[in-house]
Amino acid sequence: MEVPNLNEVETKRLELFNYLKATGIDPYGKRFITKYNNLYLKEHFEELQNVEVEAKGRIIAIRGHGKASFITIRDFYGDIQLYFRLDNLGEEKYNFFKKAIDIGDFIGVKGILFKTHTGEITIEVKDFTLLTKAIKVLPEKYHGLKDPELRYRRRYLDLIxxxxxxxxxxxxxxxxxxxxxxxxxxxxxxxxxxxxxxxxxxxxxxxxxxxxxxxxxxxxxxxxxxxxxxxxxxxxxxxxxxxxxxxxxxxxxxxxxxxxxxxxxxxxxxxxxxxxxxxxxxxxxxxxxxxxxxxxxxxxxxxxxxxxxRRIKFTHALKEFAGVTLEELRDLSTAKEILNKLEIKMDKPETPANIINEVFDKKVEKNFIxxxxxxxxxxxxxxxxxxxxxxxxxxxxxxxxxxxxxxxxxxxxxxxxxxxxxxxxxxxxxxxxxxxxxxxxxxxxxxxxxxxxxxxxxxxxxxxxxxxxxxxxxxxxxxxxxxxxxxxxxxxxxxxx
RNA sequence: GGGCCGUUAGCUCAGGAGGUAGAGCACCGGCCUUUUAAGCCGGGUGUCGCAGGUUCGAGUCCUGCACGGCUCACCA
Missing domain, CATH: 3.30.930.10 (Bira Bifunctional Protein; Domain 2)
Known part of the structure; x- marks a missing residue:
């Protein structure tokens, strides 16, 4: 079996993951198509208030309060807050959440849409299911992922x-x-x-x-x-x-x-x-x-x-920004003097084509904002x-x-x-x-x-x-x-x- | 390819003039039933990019290498 290089946190999650499998909970879940996406739920709060809805997404934040917790999940369209209560979920389910659910996991939930005291549109969750367990730890929530090399190599992390x-x-x-x-x-x-x-x-x-x-x-x-x-x-x-x-x-x-x-x-x-x-x-x-x-x-x-x-002739642009004419650039000896004066070094053969290109590239192009x-x-x-x-x-x-x-x-x-x-x-x-x-x-x-x-x-x-x-x-x-x-x-x- | 800069915990970063490696988030344990960068108490989890060298001792100084960023070259 292939074992990835994992840190301590990831090793613990992997153990948890094996435990889930052993107890019959599939850490990789199954389909969970919802009627509404997270953005829709928020934008249609007036009509969906106090209605039982479903939502899905990746957990991006957990704010625990003992016998209740706030979770933010994210799907492609937006984030929505979930409210997990011991009273609503029962001891077994709530303890399972506390023990087995982490930031980075995908979950699906069912519950009642409401608004908290602070005005956040939230689902009071009646039931939830694990859709996919994450083993690796997500980048930090506040500063995000900055390292350009990581952002490009693992673009998926940048996107998250x-x-x-x-x-x-x-x-x-x-x-x-x-x-x-x-x-x-x-x-x-x-x-x-x-x-x-x-x-x-x-x-x-x-x-x-x-x-x-x-x-x-x-x-x-x-x-x-x-x-x-x-x-x-x-x-x-x-x-x-x-x-x-x-x-x-x-x-x-x-x-x-x-x-x-x-x-x-x-x-x-x-x-x-x-x-x-x-x-x-x-x-x-x-x-x-x-x-x-x-x-x-x-x-x-x-x-x-x-x-x-704006429309400008090539010859006029040359004149305006490099102070030269095509005829001058086409004449090799004149062109060499111009290259000197403009402090342009030619690595390529000094043909009219290359010289014209070079002068235009170095002196003209950048001026057109x-x-x-x-x-x-x-x-x-x-x-x-x-x-x-x-x-x-x-x-x-x-x-x-x-x-x-x-x-x-x-x-x-x-x-x-x-x-x-x-x-x-x-x-x-x-x-x-x-x-x-x-x-x-x-x-x-x-x-x-x-x-x-x-x-x-x-x-x-x-x-x-x-x-x-x-x-x-x-x-x-x-x-x-x-x-x-x-x-x-x-x-x-x-x-x- | 040249020049400059960078690489320290999963992420974001600090490490004066060489002396046992730090913070916040994340994570683990405890408290907390409307929080939202939640909070409070406790815990540091590391091949300091890699390989050499100098030194009693290197994250720190030197050399080489790797990767990245900027820049020049290249690229109409």
Whole structure:
């Protein structure tokens, strides 16, 4: 039998647990579906007062008074107080409670709903049943669970001890549900495309590599669904979207998790200006829905999602915050002087693409606190976007920044297969020169495009970051239930025969 | 990967300048039939992250390692 490492308290509970089993009481109980949840009982007190009701939940506090006790139980919807009296339960049952029931256990009760002298809605319990016995001790009730490592590794404890954590993830669900509702309403169809891809395309990032035994080939966890979704547009879908995970084999930080949730959407016959309007109304409606206001607080800023968002050309943003022009950055010798002046160190090859990226990342992005569309991105860093009609060095592409974070990326999709081939070719050249994030040639995708990709507007929204901003969280780990942590044996068990 | 900081009881934390490890909650025993961070009396339950080193003596000083946080790099 396997015996966990337990402290003295836990050992005693385990003995109790064995005693319960021996005396025919199942410490793991059975079904106990109640008509009302704890919140409902409280909200409908007027009509349920003096009525016999049932309630269930985990015990989070016990306040004993000798021959009576107050217990607080918690279900998903809320807490409710229970009043256990020796007179009501009888000696045997009350003593069983005193002896065998602890904080952390799940119980089900039946009793009369009333209000105490201090105004607390309470169930005067006539009978109770043990639903599940807890062996481990819950974190402390007042200070909660603070240790970030424990909170992330054992998120269930965080959810129990810190009600705000649970509420935050409920809010995350609501945000995603609302976005789905809006896209559905707008006529988009939700689809699923491969997570395992033979070529990791659609973004510039290092992929996770895995191996598929049956096919005897390397596969990649997707870094984006983009190229598959556009194949669907070739196939005749007009409005599709996908909300799911992307995987990027890169550093973890306060705003990066290696697996993160992305919304991608494609809208045939539209362009990036249509997408801009779609993003504006989607975000404003979503924020208003979950916050009861189009405003949020993030990193000490009040952010207002009321349309229209600020719109600024990429070149103007470069000029305004870095004091440089695209032409200067495209000229290698001028660019080097600028990098020096701006005190930017380049680790990557000093190509125009990398230099433009670097200057924009370091000097420009962080300035956009209120929702801001930066549009007409340079061609060098936009290998999948359609060229701007009046300037072949720019693309019909925008990124949306909020709170200094990149939240969305969108463009009129490049649908010229010849041009796409050349752009992929340039990416391959960059890769040969050591750019590990450069994109791969995807001939199969080119071929799809040769059958005709109609003019299409495409969009990607980083859902985790959006949730951070809407819920006011500084760290992406706070909005991901199980953020990526390094492996650690946190719960070693000693083996026994 | 670099820098800084952290790791002490189940949880939240304190441990001056090296001298037998502390508090609150939780838990155990006693009292208490409307409390709610219930209260009162008594009880400390510990591999001080791990491994070395210095020292008569290390939670404390030194080195290495592990994990975490922040940050830089990386990441559109």
């Amino acid at each position: 001890a810190n009600r705000s954590a649970l509420e935050l993830f409920v809010k995350r669900s609501k945000i995603i549900k609302k976005i789905r509702d809006i896209f559905d309403r707008e006529g988009f169809l939700e689809v699923e495309t491969p997570m395992l891809q033979p070529i990791a395309g659609g973004a510039s990032a290092r992929p996770f590599v895995t191996y598929y035994n049956a096919l005897d080939q390397e596969m990649y966890l997707r870094i984006a669904p983009e190229l598959y979704l556009k194949r669907l547009i070739v196939g005749g879908f007009e409005k599709v979207y996908e909300i799911n995970r992307n995987f990027r084999n890169e550093g973890i930080s306060i705003r990066h998790n290696p697996e993160f949730t992305m919304l991608e959407a494609y809208w045939a016959y539209a362009d990036y200006t249509d997408i801009m309007d779609l993003v504006e109304r989607t975000l404003c409606e979503t924020v208003t829905y979950v916050n009861n206001s189009p405003k949020t607080n993030f990193m000490g800023y009040e952010i207002d999602f009321t349309p229209p968002f 209120q929702p801001t569309f930066v549009y007409e991105f340079p061609i060098e860093i936009s290998p999948l976007a359609k060229r701007t009609p009046y300037d072949p060095h720019l693309t019909d592409r925008f990124e949306l920044f909020i709170g200094g974070l990149e939240i969305a990326n969108a463009f009129s999709e490049l649908n010229d297969p010849q041009d796409q081939y050349e752009r992929f070719y340039e990416q391959m050249e960059a890769k040969k020169k050591g750019d590990v994030e450069a994109q791969e040639m995807d001939i199969d995708y080119i071929e799809a495009m040769e059958y005709g990709l109609p003019p299409t507007g495409g969009l990607g929204i980083g859902i985790d970051r959006l949730v951070m901003i809407i819920t006011g969280q500084d760290s992406i780990r706070e909005v991901i239930l199980f953020p990526q942590l390094k492996k650690k044996e946190v719960n070693e068990r000693k083996e026994e025969e």
